[in-house]
Amino acid sequence: xxxxxxxxxxxxxxxxxxxxxxxxxxxxxxxxxxxxxxxxxxxxxxxxxxxxxxxxxxxxxxxxxxxxxxxxxxxxxxxxxxxxxxxxxxxxxxxxxxxxxxxxxxxxxxxxxxxxxxxxxxxxxxxxxxxxxxxxxxxxxxxxxxxxxxxxxxxxxxxxxxxxxxxxxxxxxxxxxxxxxxxxxxxxxxxx
Amino acid sequence: xxxxxxxxxxxxxxxxxxxxxxxxxxxxxxxxxxxxxxxxxxxxxxxxxxxxxxxxxxxxxxxxxxxxxxxxxxxxxxxxxxxxxxxxxxxxxxxxxxxxxxxxxxxxxxxxxxxxxxxxxxxxxxxxxxxxxxxxxxxxxxxxxxxxxxxxxxxxxxxxxxxxxxxxxxxxxxxxxxxxxxxxxxxxxxxx
DNA sequence: TTTCTAAATGAATTTTTATTCACTTACCTT
DNA sequence: AAGGTAAGTGAATAAAAATTCATTTAGAAA
Numbered sequence: 001x002x003x004x005x006x007x008x009x010x011x012x013x014x015x016x017x018x019x020x021x022x023x024x025x026x027x028x029x030x031x032x033x034x035x036x037x038x039x040x041x042x043x044x045x046x047x048x049x050x051x052x053x054x055x056x057x058x059x060x061x062x063x064x065x066x067x068x069x070x071x072x073x074x075x076x077x078x079x080x081x082x083x084x085x086x087x088x089x090x091x092x093x094x095x096x097x098x099x100x101x102x103x104x105x106x107x108x109x110x111x112x113x114x115x116x117x118x119x120x121x122x123x124x125x126x127x128x129x130x131x132x133x134x135x136x137x138x139x140x141x142x143x144x145x146x147x148x149x150x151x152x153x154x155x156x157x158x159x160x161x162x163x164x165x166x167x168x169x170x171x172x173x174x175x176x177x178x179x180x181x182x183x184x185x186x187x188x189x190x191x192x
Numbered sequence: 193x194x195x196x197x198x199x200x201x202x203x204x205x206x207x208x209x210x211x212x213x214x215x216x217x218x219x220x221x222x223x224x225x226x227x228x229x230x231x232x233x234x235x236x237x238x239x240x241x242x243x244x245x246x247x248x249x250x251x252x253x254x255x256x257x258x259x260x261x262x263x264x265x266x267x268x269x270x271x272x273x274x275x276x277x278x279x280x281x282x283x284x285x286x287x288x289x290x291x292x293x294x295x296x297x298x299x300x301x302x303x304x305x306x307x308x309x310x311x312x313x314x315x316x317x318x319x320x321x322x323x324x325x326x327x328x329x330x331x332x333x334x335x336x337x338x339x340x341x342x343x344x345x346x347x348x349x350x351x352x353x354x355x356x357x358x359x360x361x362x363x364x365x366x367x368x369x370x371x372x373x374x375x376x377x378x379x380x381x382x383x384x
Numbered sequence: 385t386t387t388c389t390a391a392a393t394g395a396a397t398t399t400t401t402a403t404t405c406a407c408t409t410a411c412c413t414t
Numbered sequence: 415a416a417g418g419t420a421a422g423t424g425a426a427t428a429a430a431a432a433t434t435c436a437t438t439t440a441g442a443a444a
Contacts, residue, residue, distance in 0.1 A: 001388075001389045001390055001391090001440095001441070001442050001443080002389075002390050002391045002392085002439085002440050002441050002442075003390080003391085003441085003442080004390080004391070005391085008391095020302075021302070023302075023303065023304040024217065024218065024299065024302040024303040024304065025216065025217075025218040026216065026217040026218035026220075026299075026303045026304060026305075027303060027304035028218075029430090029431065029432085030431075030432060030433080031431075031432085034394095039392075039393085040392060040393040040394055041393085041394065041432085041433080042391095042392070042393055042394065042433085042434075042435080043391080043392055043393070044433095045432095045433065045434080046390090046391065046392075050432080050433075051431095051432070051433090103302060106298055106302070107216065107218075107299070107302060110212075110213070110215075110216040110295060110298070110299060111215065111216040111218045111219065112215040112216065112218060112219035113218075145373070145376065145377070147373040147376075147377070148370070148373070150358070151355070151358065151370055151373055151374065152373075152377070154354045154355055154357075154358045155351045155354065155355060155374060155377050155378075157354060158350040158351045158352070158353055158354025158355065159347045159350045159351050160350070161350055161354065162346045162347065162349060162350025162353065163343070163346055163347060163350065165346075166342070166343065166346045178340070178343055181337070181339040181340070181343055181344075182343065182347060184337065184339075184381075185337070185339070185344070185347050185381035185382060186347075186381065188380050188381050188383075189376075189377035189378065189380050189381030190377060191380075193410095193411070193412050193413080193418075193419045193420055193421090194409085194410050194411050194412075194419075194420050194421045194422085195411085195412085195420080195421085196420080196421070197421080200421095221400090221401065221402085222401075222402055222403080223401075223402085226424095231422075231423085232422060232423040232424055233402085233403080233423085233424070234403085234404075234405080234422070234423055234424065235421080235422055235423070236403095237402095237403065237404080238420090238421065238422075242402080242403075243401095243402070243403090
């Protein structure tokens with residue numbers, strides 16, 4: 001017997017991600033997807049019962065496996081400012097290098113495929129947990145403004161998301177100077 | 193002779209905007225659109241040659257007419273900080289009150305309907321011009337950081353965009369305290 | 385090797401969705 | 415009030431896209 005290739009599922013999902021980045025969910029066609037993934041249309045239906053299931057699976061796949069750990073390089077002994085800097089840098093880099101992820105979520109939440117049933121939002125927040133943690137620590141040490149953490153995280157991520165898009169849209173690299181300016185705005189904005 | 197109702201075109205466009213906010217461009221169907229607009233499907237084709245033209249027209253319509261003037265309430269004699277505050281507040285309020293606009297642009301730029309031919313991006317930037325202006329003035333007066341204006345505007349709009357979404361997603365109103373915290377982060381971030 | 389089972393294929397089919405058009409209606413002109 | 419013209423209608427049609435399935439292939443078990 002031939003066994004189901006575990007890798008083929010993610011091969012299809014990655015192809016879907018690539019296409020969605022280009023033409024949006026509105027432009028995703030199963031035939032195109034099969035071609036992009038290098039399989040026959042029927043094959044897609046061996047791995048996913050239908051298009052909805054495919055998209056939904058992609059959502060979960062991205063939440064679970066796509067994001068690199070934001071705390072990489074962060075030492076517990078680092079002062080808050082340095083931790084924020086490293087995490088923010090990781091976050092920005094990840095968004096610039098894998099823009100598909102942000103692009104997908106942006107699309108998905110407004111698509112007919114998204115239902116509140118996909119309430120793995122809890123899990124999604126897990127990715128942002130390091131940001132919440134460092135902000136909590138900063139507030140405890142009174143080096144970060146005493147503002148509702150949700151709002152603070154929102155503002156910070158908003159800045160970084162948009163900064164990542166800037167470099168994508170202009171096609172120009174995000175320079176060291178850009179990063180320094182960005183972090184300056186970010187830190188001066190949230191510090192006490 | 194019966195004359196083409198000028199108002200009906202925008203009636204259809206507004207209906208499209210409403211539906212797109214709910215289900216995304218991926219979910220927009222001409223039949224649904226006609227129902228939402230209160231006309232027959234054929235009527236839509238009197239005003240727009242096809243779906244692509246409709247979406248494209250909506251894009252132009254939004255760029256041209258949808259955004260309220262961001263400088264409302266701003267006096268030339270106001271100091272930079274106050275001008276920034278008023279403009280930022282207008283921007284945020286507009287995004288909270290008319291979330292459809294931001295939602296549409298988010299979708300559109302990644303959809304198969306968007307082509308670089310729609311390079312009225314120049315015109316779009318017009319809406320943001322007041323932000324560029326006040327930043328230029330602030331930099332000239334050395335009260336705002338000497339950072340590339342594009343980056344600064346990106347960061348500021350990013351914050352505000354995301355702040356607007358927060359109140360939409362949670363369903364909770366953006367309080368006065370939220371606004372004060374937001375402006376504090378924004379201003380401390382960009383001021384010298 | 386041979387057999388057997390499930391993966392893989394892609395043309396054919398079904399389903400969904402966009403678009404047309406023969407007809408009706410409203411309103412302007414005379 | 416009659417005639418003419420363009421807007422409006424929605425069922426019918428065309429086009430596009432999703433999904434199926436009879437058939438082929440790969441590889442595991444015997």
